[in-house]
Amino acid sequence: MSGMIYKAGFRPPRGLANPHIQTLLPLLLPRSKVRLETELLTLPDNDIVELSWAQPSPADARAPIMVLFHGLEGSVDSPYARMLMRTAADMGWRAVLMHFRGCGRVPNRHLRSYHAGETADAYWVLSQLTRRYPNALKVAVGVSLGANVLLKLAAEQGGDGLDLAGAIAISPPLDLAASADAINIGFARCYQRHILKSMKRKVMRRVEDGSLDRINRHQLKELDTFWAFDNEITAPLHGFESATDYYRRASSGLMLHRIELPTLILHAADDPLMPKSLLDRLPVPSRSVRIEMAEHGGHVGFVEFRQGLLRPWLARRVAQQLESWRVVPGRQQHTQPLGRNQPLE
Structure with a gap:
């Protein structure tokens, strides 16, 4: 590449x-x-x-x-x-x-x-x-x-x-799996902790109102990595077998x-x-x-x-x-594929 x-x-x-x-x-x-x-x-x-x-x-x-x-x-x-x-x-x-x-x-x-x-x-x-x-x-x-x-x-x-x-x-x-690994290393764990706090707050509302009963409050608090959260929450709620399956199928x-x-x-x-x-x-x-x-x-x-x-x-x-x-309004719009050596600018 x-x-x-x-x-x-x-x-x-x-x-x-x-x-x-x-x-x-x-x-x-x-x-x-x-x-x-x-x-x-x-x-x-x-x-x-x-x-x-x-x-x-x-x-x-x-x-x-x-x-x-x-x-x-x-x-x-x-x-x-x-x-x-x-x-x-x-x-x-x-x-x-x-x-x-x-x-x-x-x-x-x-x-x-x-x-x-x-x-x-x-x-x-x-x-x-x-x-x-x-x-x-x-x-x-x-x-x-x-x-x-x-x-x-x-x-x-x-x-x-x-x-x-x-x-x-x-x-x-x-590569979502590689990113989930990278954010669990060194200072990057601070980003992981901050984002997970927001994600778990939303899930906690579902736990407390009874609409999500596959996990309890204590279990949710223990999910301290993206791998763990996506394996227990994201994957099953959206039709994936596991975090590994989710990362493989969702990565662009x-x-x-x-x-x-x-x-x-x-x-x-x-x-x-x-x-x-x-x-x-x-x-x-x-x-x-x-x-x-x-x-x-x-x-x-x-x-x-x-x-x-x-x-x-x-x-x-x-x-x-x-x-x-940008195309001037009123003109016909054409979008051509970009060649490998054709600059965007």
Whole structure:
């Protein structure tokens, strides 16, 4: 796969190249201000999904749309979400974030929640956007778990299966088992503990209201790794035999060769949630996929020093990519596959 990897343009500030510093720095930056409007949509199985729309929205129904899929236990309040929503809105795009089941402000109705391989809800939401805005160019952006969902969806649907001009995947956990191992090592365990606390809080509500009786409060508290949680909770609730089965079937890395949609993957070689050698173990992606790898950046970090301040490089790179895919309203839209040596920029 090494021939498919391009060097990303990100450079960390002097003294701030450590992967954990980069991962945590976005939490310290001023939060992007964006006014939001919430919409609740009823899914085909009568559960709900919550959308957050950046306001004011463009008056032109043909304005391009950026739909954002967040990371594990993320939401529109996550720093990267606010930053990307503001970036797109400032460019005149209609920006919307889809909360995975149970991640918005309103709890979802069913025991079924979301996971890294659940693509049906995302596909359904994209179909609703097509119904509402049939003439608008659309680009999807996924972050971490949401990036894995987006890549898997693109692989499943083929070139004509999605009404998208392109996809941007930021720090996707391409091999979920390898990521579950990596987050259980050293300082990365702090991320695991923080995320699991949020995940277990949601499950605890189900235990206390009696809708989930396969595990008790004490057993839930003992689940202290992703492997344990996914084996006892995620897998059985979503039709997988085990965590191993879930990770194997939900990982997008082995499906990159099937992607026909123009796709940009942004990654850091020092991402603490992905082993450095992982890309070398995966099949060569299709010609439509471009991987840009930065030496540093951590996990969804990529904070640079620009114009005298610490700023998110992701905002600059995503804006550049959105602009390259943008089509002037009224012109015929064409999306060509990206060649292996054809630059996205």
